[in-house]
Amino acid sequence: MRIDRLQHAAAGSASRQVYRALRDAIIASDIAPGQRISENELAERLAVSRTPIREALIRLRDERFVQIVPQLGTFVTPISVAAVEDAQFIRESLECAAVRIAAVRAEDGDLAALDGLVQRQAEVSEHGDHARFAVLDDEFHAALCELAGRPVAWEVAQRVKGHLNRVRRLSLPQPDYLAEMVAEHRLVVEALRKRDPDAAETALRHHLRMVLSALPAIRAQHPDYFEEERA
Amino acid sequence: MRIDRLQHAAAGSASRQVYRALRDAIIASDIAPGQRISENELAERLAVSRTPIREALIRLRDERFVQIVPQLGTFVTPISVAAVEDAQFIRESLECAAVRIAAVRAEDGDLAALDGLVQRQAEVSEHGDHARFAVLDDEFHAALCELAGRPVAWEVAQRVKGHLNRVRRLSLPQPDYLAEMVAEHRLVVEALRKRDPDAAETALRHHLRMVLSALPAIRAQHPDYFEEERA
DNA sequence: CTCGGCCGCCTTGTATGTAAGTATGCAGGA
DNA sequence: TCCTGCATACTTACATACAAGGCGGCCGAG
Numbered sequence: 001m002r003i004d005r006l007q008h009a010a011a012g013s014a015s016r017q018v019y020r021a022l023r024d025a026i027i028a029s030d031i032a033p034g035q036r037i038s039e040n041e042l043a044e045r046l047a048v049s050r051t052p053i054r055e056a057l058i059r060l061r062d063e064r065f066v067q068i069v070p071q072l073g074t075f076v077t078p079i080s081v082a083a084v085e086d087a088q089f090i091r092e093s094l095e096c097a098a099v100r101i102a103a104v105r106a107e108d109g110d111l112a113a114l115d116g117l118v119q120r121q122a123e124v125s126e127h128g129d130h131a132r133f134a135v136l137d138d139e140f141h142a143a144l145c146e147l148a149g150r151p152v153a154w155e156v157a158q159r160v161k162g163h164l165n166r167v168r169r170l171s172l173p174q175p176d177y178l179a180e181m182v183a184e185h186r187l188v189v190e191a192l193r194k195r196d197p198d199a200a201e202t203a204l205r206h207h208l209r210m211v212l213s214a215l216p217a218i219r220a221q222h223p224d225y226f227e228e229e230r231a
Numbered sequence: 232m233r234i235d236r237l238q239h240a241a242a243g244s245a246s247r248q249v250y251r252a253l254r255d256a257i258i259a260s261d262i263a264p265g266q267r268i269s270e271n272e273l274a275e276r277l278a279v280s281r282t283p284i285r286e287a288l289i290r291l292r293d294e295r296f297v298q299i300v301p302q303l304g305t306f307v308t309p310i311s312v313a314a315v316e317d318a319q320f321i322r323e324s325l326e327c328a329a330v331r332i333a334a335v336r337a338e339d340g341d342l343a344a345l346d347g348l349v350q351r352q353a354e355v356s357e358h359g360d361h362a363r364f365a366v367l368d369d370e371f372h373a374a375l376c377e378l379a380g381r382p383v384a385w386e387v388a389q390r391v392k393g394h395l396n397r398v399r400r401l402s403l404p405q406p407d408y409l410a411e412m413v414a415e416h417r418l419v420v421e422a423l424r425k426r427d428p429d430a431a432e433t434a435l436r437h438h439l440r441m442v443l444s445a446l447p448a449i450r451a452q453h454p455d456y457f458e459e460e461r462a
Numbered sequence: 463c464t465c466g467g468c469c470g471c472c473t474t475g476t477a478t479g480t481a482a483g484t485a486t487g488c489a490g491g492a
Numbered sequence: 493t494c495c496t497g498c499a500t501a502c503t504t505a506c507a508t509a510c511a512a513g514g515c516g517g518c519c520g521a522g
Contacts, residue, residue, distance in 0.1 A: 013301075013505070039474075049507040054474085055289055062293065070244070070474055071513045086383040093328035093384075094321065152317040153324075156387070244475065270504075280477040285504085301504055302483040 015052035018042075019059050026065050026076055027166045033078040033225045037066060063159060078227035084167055084215060087160035092208050094153040095141060099188065099204045100197040101148035110147050111193055117143060118185045125178035133178050140185055144204075164211055170222055171214045184210070246283035249273075250290050257296050257307055258397045264309040264456045268297065294390060309458035315398055315446060318391035323439050325384040326372060330419065330435045331428040332379035341378050342424055348374060349416045356409035364409050371416055375435075395442055401453055402445045411441070 022042075025031045039057070043050045057074055060066045064083060068074045077083070117140050124132045138158070145154035174180075184207040191200035219226050253273075256262045268288070274281045288305055291297045295314060299305045308314070348371050355363045369389070376385035405411075415438040422431035450457050 015505080036473095038472090040472090050474095051506055051508090055286070055505095058286055058289065059293065062290065068474075069514095071472090072515080073473060086381065089328070089381050089384065090325065090387060093324045096328075097320070097324035150317065150320050153320065156321060246475080267503095269502090271502095274477095281504095282476055282478090286475095299504075300484095302502095303485080304503055 013052070014048050015055040018046060018048065018052050019056035021046075022056055022060060023063075023065060023162065026060070027162050028169055029166065029225070031076050033076050035076050037074045037076065039074065063162065065162065079163075079167060079219075079222075079225050080227045081215065081219065084163055084212070087163035088208070088212050090160045091157045091164070092205060094157050095144065095208065096201045096205055098145045098148035098150050098153045099192075099200045101150070102144050103192050103195055103197040103200040105149065106147055106192045106195070110143075111189065114140070114143060114189045114192070118182060118189060121178075121185060122182045125182050128178065130173065130178070133181070137181065144188075167215060167218050168211055170218050170225070180210070181207070244283070245279050246286040249277060249279065249283050250287035252277070253287055253291060254294075254296060254393065257291070258393050259400055260397065260456070262307050264307050266307050268305045268307065270305070294393065296393065310394075310398060310450075310453075310456050311458045312446065312450065315394055315443070318394040319439070319443050321391045322388045322395070323436060325388050326375065326439065327432045327436055329376045329379035329381050329384045330423075330431045332381070333375050334423050334426055334428040334431040336380065337378055337423045337426070341374075342420065345371070345374060345420045345423070349413060349420060352409075352416060353413045356413050359409065361409070364412070368412065375419075398446060398449050399442055401449050401456070412438070415441070 022031075022037075031037065037057070039050050039053050043053050046053070057066055057068060061068050064077055066074050067077050117136060121133060121136045121140070124136065141157065142151070142154045145151055145157070184203065187203040188200060188207065191203050253262075253268075262268065270281045270284050270288070274284050277284070288297055288299060292299050295308055297305050298308050348367060352364060352367045352371070355367065372388065373382070373385045376382055376388070415434065418434040419431060419438065422434050
């Protein structure tokens with residue numbers, strides 16, 4: 001793992017910075033699944049005391065990114081197929097429920113804003129800029145929840161989305177991946193424009209499931225990152 | 232508030248015990264919304280140090296039961312209509328999605344188990360035993376999620392359910408409330424028996440919304456427990 | 463060679479001390 | 493009377509010290 005140097009005072013409290021740094025490192029597999037995280041070592045490396053480290057680890061445990069075993073150690077949770085499917089289920093349930101409401105409440109101005117968002121996605125997808133696309137993708141899904149009047153849906157979805165990103169980062173980048181995503185986003189917006197909740201839900205559900213489709217291949221490629229199947 | 236004496240070593244670490252005790256106290260309104268929680272005072276009263284108190288408060292902040300303002304204090308969050316609706320939205324989305332799957336996957340043995348559960352609910356409802364009913368009610372909803380193969384759905388639902396219970400505890404106990412709940416549970420099981428996802432979802436959604444129906448009345452009765460409406 | 467017991471190191475959990483910042487009450491002047 | 497400035501007492505955030513327990517290596521006996 002290569003975590004170093006916290007940002008200066010910006011970005012909130014030390015524990016929050018540690019939390020973000022660790023979470024990003026886990027999702028990016030900079031810290032390998034199963035690896036032990038030493039509170040002492042981290043504290044020394046980040047030049048803070050154990051207290052903010054502990055608080056960050058507690059939050060990560062609540063999100064199931066680490067397992068804390070008393071008097072033994074703290075470990076990055078192996079990627080579990082069940083956990084990924086759980087995350088997918090939660091995200092799908094919440095966002096699909098939200099988009100149904102959005103289909104009813106969306107006004108012309110909202111749709112125009114979504115169009116603009118998708119248009120910008122199309123532009124960055126031309127350049128194959130995955131990082132920038134990811135930001136715009138998050139904005140898109142956040143906008144859907146916002147439109148439904150349930151920003152909390154996106155907050156929760158974003159929480160569990162970390163587990164999905166963790167596996168997605170392991171998959172080989174498909175060449176037309178971004179273009180497909182943009183096309184699917186367009187379908188969702190079109191359904192919203194027709195004020196058709198069923199079509200919007202169907203389109204979004206299909207879109208969300210694209211991520212999972214690569215899961216078996218990823219597991220075959222990185223078997224050591226996964227926990228063994230439970231009987 | 233009247234929190235005292237943690238249980239002895241059972242029930243896990245001190246911080247977890249503090250967390251549970253505080254959460255229960257907040258949901259039961261033993262600690263009034265808006266009231267300040269002093270780390271020092273709590274530590275003294277519970278006979279533990281400030282560390283486990285802090286860790287418990289952090290978890291409660293993540294669940295939006297308290298607000299921590301640096302260098303100022305920690306406060307029990309006022310009941311907010313928006314937060315209650317958010318919790319309702321999440322629970323409804325997850326459980327309805329789960330019950331649709333359950334309708335497809337349910338086998339005869341599962342249905343029999345649900346029947347038994349509802350039967351026991353009917354018995355305790357006869358005696359007006361709200362506490363025991365609450366336990367069986369939780370078991371029922373947990374069973375639905377388990378049947379769908381998504382126990383995580385219930386875990387998340389249970390988390391946000393605290394916000395719903397907080398307002399429900401404030402409502403006057405309706406005389407036929409428990410009997411109604413049992414009847415609605417029966418409708419859900421019947422829909423499952425017919426393997427009808429749409430009917431199951433409809434029945435469950437109607438059931439879940441019963442709780443919210445009393446919200447305006449509760450707010451009128453305890454205005455000081457609610458935060459002022461946002462413009 | 464193998465197995466059993468002991469010892470030391472390392473872990474997390476908890477307790478306590480230090481620092482920095484905010485609200486509050488009071489004193490003093492306009 | 494009202495407003496301003498300060499001292500004080502409180503808070504959380506962070507740092508450090510201590511305690512309890514598991515794991516592994518070592519050593520000795522069989």
